[in-house]
Amino acid sequence: MSALQHFLAMGGYAAYVWPAYAVFFVVLIADSAAPQLRRRRILRELHGRLARQAARARRAPPSSATPTP
Amino acid sequence: MSSWIPLWLHKLGSPPTFYRFAGAVRPWAMGLALLAGAIGLYGGLVLAPADYQQGDAYRIIFIHVPSAWMSMFVYAVMGVSGFMALVWRMKLAEVVAMESAPIGAAFTFITLVTGSLWGKPMWGTWWTWDARLTSELVLLFLYLGVIGLYHAFEDRRQGARAASFLAIIGVINVPIVHYSVVWWNTLHQGSTVNVFGHSKMAGDMLWPLLVMTLATKAYYVASLCRRARTDLLALEGGKDWVRRIAEAEVPR
Numbered sequence: 001m002s003a004l005q006h007f008l009a010m011g012g013y014a015a016y017v018w019p020a021y022a023v024f025f026v027v028l029i030a031d032s033a034a035p036q037l038r039r040r041r042i043l044r045e046l047h048g049r050l051a052r053q054a055a056r057a058r059r060a061p062p063s064s065a066t067p068t069p
Numbered sequence: 070m071s072s073w074i075p076l077w078l079h080k081l082g083s084p085p086t087f088y089r090f091a092g093a094v095r096p097w098a099m100g101l102a103l104l105a106g107a108i109g110l111y112g113g114l115v116l117a118p119a120d121y122q123q124g125d126a127y128r129i130i131f132i133h134v135p136s137a138w139m140s141m142f143v144y145a146v147m148g149v150s151g152f153m154a155l156v157w158r159m160k161l162a163e164v165v166a167m168e169s170a171p172i173g174a175a176f177t178f179i180t181l182v183t184g185s186l187w188g189k190p191m192w193g194t195w196w197t198w199d200a201r202l203t204s205e206l207v208l209l210f211l212y213l214g215v216i217g218l219y220h221a222f223e224d225r226r227q228g229a230r231a232a233s234f235l236a237i238i239g240v241i242n243v244p245i246v247h248y249s250v251v252w253w254n255t256l257h258q259g260s261t262v263n264v265f266g267h268s269k270m271a272g273d274m275l276w277p278l279l280v281m282t283l284a285t286k287a288y289y290v291a292s293l294c295r296r297a298r299t300d301l302l303a304l305e306g307g308k309d310w311v312r313r314i315a316e317a318e319v320p321r
Contacts (some may be wrong), residue, residue, distance in 0.1 A: 007115070011125035016190050020183040024132040031175045031292055039299040046306060046315035 082161050084301045085310040091294035098291035105284035112277030120274075126190050131277055133183040134262070135285040136176045140208060141243050143173030143289060147215070148240040151233030160304065161297075163229035166236060167219050168296035172289055174212035180205060192256055200249035201257035208246055211239035225304065 010017045080086050113131035120127040147169040153162035184202065185195045196202065215232045222228030250259045261270050262278065270278070305311045 010128065011119055013124060013126035013190055016126055016186045017128050020129045020186040021132060023182045023186075024136070024179050027175050027179050028288065031172060032295070034171070035292075035296045035299040039302065042299065042303050042306070043315055043318055046302075046311065049306075050312065050315060 082159055084160065084305050084308075087161055088298055088301050088310075088314075091298050095291050095294035095298075098287045098294065102284050102287035102291055105280050105287060109277045109280035109284055112280060113274075117274045117277055118271075123191060126187065127274075129183050129187040130274075131281050133180060133187060134278060135282045136179040136183065137205070138282060139285045139289060140173060140177040140180050140205070141246055142286070143169050143176060144208065144212070144236075144240070144243050147173060147236050148243075151236040154233045155230060155237070160226070163226060163233065164297050164300050164304070165293065166233050167215075167229050168293060168300050170212055170215045170219070170232075170236075172292050172296070174209060174216065176285070176289075177205065177209040177212055181209060197256055199255045199257055200253040201246070201255050204242060204246040204249050207242055208239075211235070211242060215239070 008014060008018075081090060109131060114128055117128070119125050147166050150162045150166040150169070153159055154166055181202075184205075188197070189195050215236050218235055219225075219228045219232035222231060249255060250257055262275065302311055302314065
């Protein structure tokens with residue numbers, strides 16, 4: 001048995017050790033990804049809101065900005 | 070607030086300052102977590118010898134015990150900041166308390182699952198209603214209760230205060246988890262690592278465990294920074310400083 005196979009076998013406990021490590025990494029990676037996705041969603045919404053505000057400002061410019069003839 | 074709190078701490082409590090501070094801290098904390106995690110796992114999985122009784126199955130300890138410590142540590146942080154949120158109405162304390170809850174729940178879940186995977190070969194059962202296991206499960210339910218209560222309110226700040234109250238009541242469970250192995254006869258073993266005294270563990274098994282503990286602590290700081298930044302953007306969506314950030318970043 002090679003050194004790698006010996007390592008992966010975990011003395012016969014591979015079926016318990018490796019799933020435990022897999023759970024550890026999968027859960028923490030999910031925990032890291034969740035705020036990242038939420039941040040993107042929040043920024044998209046903010047951009048949409050800013051774009052709508054800008055469009056509204058263009059359509060009806062404030063009275064002080066329009067010079068009266 | 071009283072004058073004994075230094076000015077920089079006051080400033081750190083303001084959302085735009087904390088946003089920048091957390092943004093500066095996060096990469097360093099994440100780097101430390103990855104470095105310590107790599108060293109600790111190499112030490113634990115490769116360098117440390119097999120246990121004379123448990124063989125290689127004991128290697129689950131290097132993630133199980135640090136996660137269990139974090140499940141209690143994060144709860145304590147959540148309880149303290151929840152208390153600050155209720156007493157001083159600090160927005161940042163609400164953010165820290167509410168954004169700690171998912172991270173703590175994640176560590177509690179890891180603790181329960183890895184413990185179960187360790188219990189099967191060693192005890193012959195996935196689960197038993199032993200005091201340590203049951204109190205840790207209650208800890209998970211407390212985290213889930215805090216998260217659920219927070220999201221049950223239309224007004225987020227009102228939800229944060231209600232959930233902070235639940236978090237403070239639940240603090241009573243943290244010493245119960247810790248002392249359960251002393252107070253009751255449990256299948257779960259007593260503590261092997263002692264902060265103030267002699268640890269009943271060989272040095273070449275102990276150091277990877279402590280390095281992994283450092284890694285999980287650093288990971289918590291990194292994750293909390295990222296979550297708090299995201300939450301502040303959502304909470305302060307109408308403010309100028311958030312608008313400037315939104316304008317500077319191109320949406321993906």
